[in-house]
Amino acid sequence: MAIIMKRNRVKKISLGFFILSTILIGLSSTSITAFTTYEPALNKGTVAFIVNQYNEGKWEDTVDRELDPDDFFDGDSDEIGARSKTTIKNVGNYKWDLHDALIFLLDVESFIDEDKLNENETLFLLSFLSKDYVDEVYPEKYYVWEALTVKWDFETEEFDESPDEKALILPIFKNPQDYNDLLEDYNKWTLSVNSTKVFLGKEPFPILDGDDFLWLLITSGIFTIARPFNSYLTTLIDKLDCDDAEVKGNTLILEKKGEEEYTVEVTFSDQGMQSSLVIKNDEGRVIYEIAQDNTDMVVLIVSGVIAASVAGILIVLIIRRKKFRQ
Amino acid sequence: MSKTTMESDKLDMKTDKISSIEPIEKPETGLKTVMRLENLTKKFGNFVAVNNINIEVHEGETIGLIGPNGAGKTTTIKLIAKLIRPTSGEILVLNKAGKLQSLNGDDKDLVKFGFLIDQPFFYDMTAYQILRYFARSQNYPKKKINARLDELLKLFKLADWKHQKVKTFSKGMRQKMGIIQSILVDPQIIILDEPQTGLDPKARLEIRVTIRELQHQGKTIFVASHMLHEISEVCDKIALINNGRIIAFDTIENLEKNLKEKELNCQLLYPIPTSDIEGTINRLNDKLIQYVNHFMEVSTADHNHGVKYNPENQTFKIYYDGKKESRGEILEIFIAEFKSNNKIISFSQPKTSKLEQIYLEMIQMDEPRDGGG
């Protein structure tokens, strides 16, 4: 009898140990999974940006004599105090393919210089951009979170009521490695396009390396990352094999060479959007800076605090009056 | 001679010798008239709620308007309060310049009124909030409001309830609130409709004490009630109203005295057969028409009610003009009527005639009527 009881106890202890082990393994595996799985941080709402600094002379000496900031960042981005804003309308799950990337992310259509090409050549090139063609040759799908936005370009005046871009899409690739696959596909596609007779004697579409691609992403204005940001950015520059990029926290630091060497620091907000962009010369002096403009939020928070305080005081007064009456 | 006169116009036309209910054409010299109702009539369709009432109220009097439910008391008061418009007639009220002014005009120059009409209901606020509103809206000095409210709430034993919502109040407490609001701003004329309704005996006594207090302050008070015994002791005069008409108006003493003097009882030995009662009464009424108390006739409208027969004690009650000579002639008529098959065993004037009893008898003589007072 005692032996049977002892066996039962052993059985019970073994079962308990098994369950405990299962739970612990489960927990640890969850944390491992959580680390490697990215989550979107983007929420609906409006984010505003402001040009805080722009040293035109230094820009020309350091970054580019030909191109101004507005060639990279649109609107009046070459004016200090100019503001832009983006309203994120919704966020959903979608699948992207190379065609989407060529159109929305890399804006390849803008590479086509219509002044140097005749109409037939343009049409011929556009046929390479047709969805049917791209999908057939590059069938790979990429999982993304996609945010539908409207965007007001940089303005020094009050914003117009209607946005400048009414259906701007921000993709967040669920796996940062996909950017590398995309880059490879793009380069393959570019090679095939460049090899056509259209480009004989003309400037072909650029073949991009990881650093170029990353810069293109940054200047596209729609590059957005998922949480955890540091891991995402690190994986991204690793996979793209970027030589001139490093990650510090939520900040991506790019070493660039224009007229002279300069650095670009892109900081991502807690939503994964680019919240600031700072261009510094090799002496560390800021040449150009775009930052997130939180003026509206401050107003909103201050108004909220005032309203809550007034409501609180009223409630206290009412309660005290009631107590006094009683 | 009374200070105040109330009458119905028929009474005015037909009666000339009954001093107590005799209309007084003009008030006594030196007495200021604060309110006068002239030929006041109110009809609701074919229904006459108030029938040609003429009332003159003098300063400092307390008048009791007494009548059963549906007699026209509240209608009369609502007419004074401008809650309803008269079908004909006019109400004149003293203005600040000391002259009588029609109630139809701008009332800003009139002396202050205090009203308690019907059973008061109040919005669901605290007693203090409601009474403060009444005081402020009548421009009662702001600094004195709290003291005045405390004084009145204490007087009516509502001080502990001043911050309670009125919906938690009993019927009696609401009635007290109504009375408080009516006297809150120290009005010159106070009009109370059934002030004792819903109150316990103690509270009713308090109301009477309050009325007395107001009398001492020289207020003119007009109280409507169906509780004669409750009101009579504080009133200078009583006006009995029934079927929309004033059927009697005088001091209580005069009413008792005069009504007693104008009544005769004639008891028979044997009862009259039921089939003969109506014929006998009609015959007697025809014969007695010249002696009949016209005041009673007026009060009973279409019926010949100078003579009333009670089969239980085989007694006739005769309301006559009170003259000594009439008494003998009436006796002769009765003897002639009953000499053959019946015998008169008593013919007398009642020894006592309490107002309450007279009131009840007068009321009973009328047809029952529907509707509120």
Added chain:
Amino acid sequence: MAEDRKKMQLLEKKEKYDNLYLAALPVVTTYLFELKKQWKKFVIFSLVAVSFVILLSYLPYALIPDNPLPDTQADYFQSGLNFLIMIVIFGSCFFFSGIICSEYGDKTGFITFPIINKYKLVTGKFLGALTLMIGVVAAFYITLGVLGIYWYGGPINYRYYYSFGIAILYVLAVGSFVTFLSSFMPNVNITIVSAIMFLLIANMIIDSLVMLLYPEFEPIYSLNHATDLISYILVEDFPTKLEDRYEEVEFRNFSRRIWLTPTIEMGITIFLVYTIVCLVVAAIIFKRRQL
């Protein structure tokens, strides 16, 4: 002599002011009392208004990621304001329904204590109810405005303030209509039910019938039509041409016009006409009504 005249003038002036004060006092006191009396109702309706905004203009966007925000702040306000009509109709029914009939039906009012002029009494009550109802509408607008800033940033589109102004006119018109019903209805409950039935159902039926019988006729008599202006005024390019103010819809060979909005002038006129007519008729009935 001149000094005496001056004194006399001063006294006359003082008397004039005193009379004015005395005339206005019952209105002001009743107004303040009405505010106190309906305070709880105001809090409840304000909470309902705020909840409505949160429920219909915040939660659907916050909880459903796929549900897209409108493009602009003005579009967002426009969609959010659709629900204001319900708040105004129900709120006005509750705030204004007792203005006259509660004085008669339940005898809960002050008319049974005829110490102040009954018109002044009702004026004070009307103004009190109007203020509270405007407060409820303001709570709605403020909440929606704050959410507008929350989603789109500031500043608030200036046409939003115009919309608020028009909404106040709408409150005035609906309040006057309910007051008109209150002037002859026996009690508050019947007034509320009748007002809701008319404003929600009867109005819609009449509009549909007119649309069916006279497809090209613009319903300038309709309060519903005028309310379109509250949200439509937020449209950046407010239509000024007649043909831009309606859409032609074909259904089984039957063509009908769906009116988008009245012109600004027309909308304001409709509200004012409703207000004036209803208040004048209510005043006439009130004058004749007896307790």
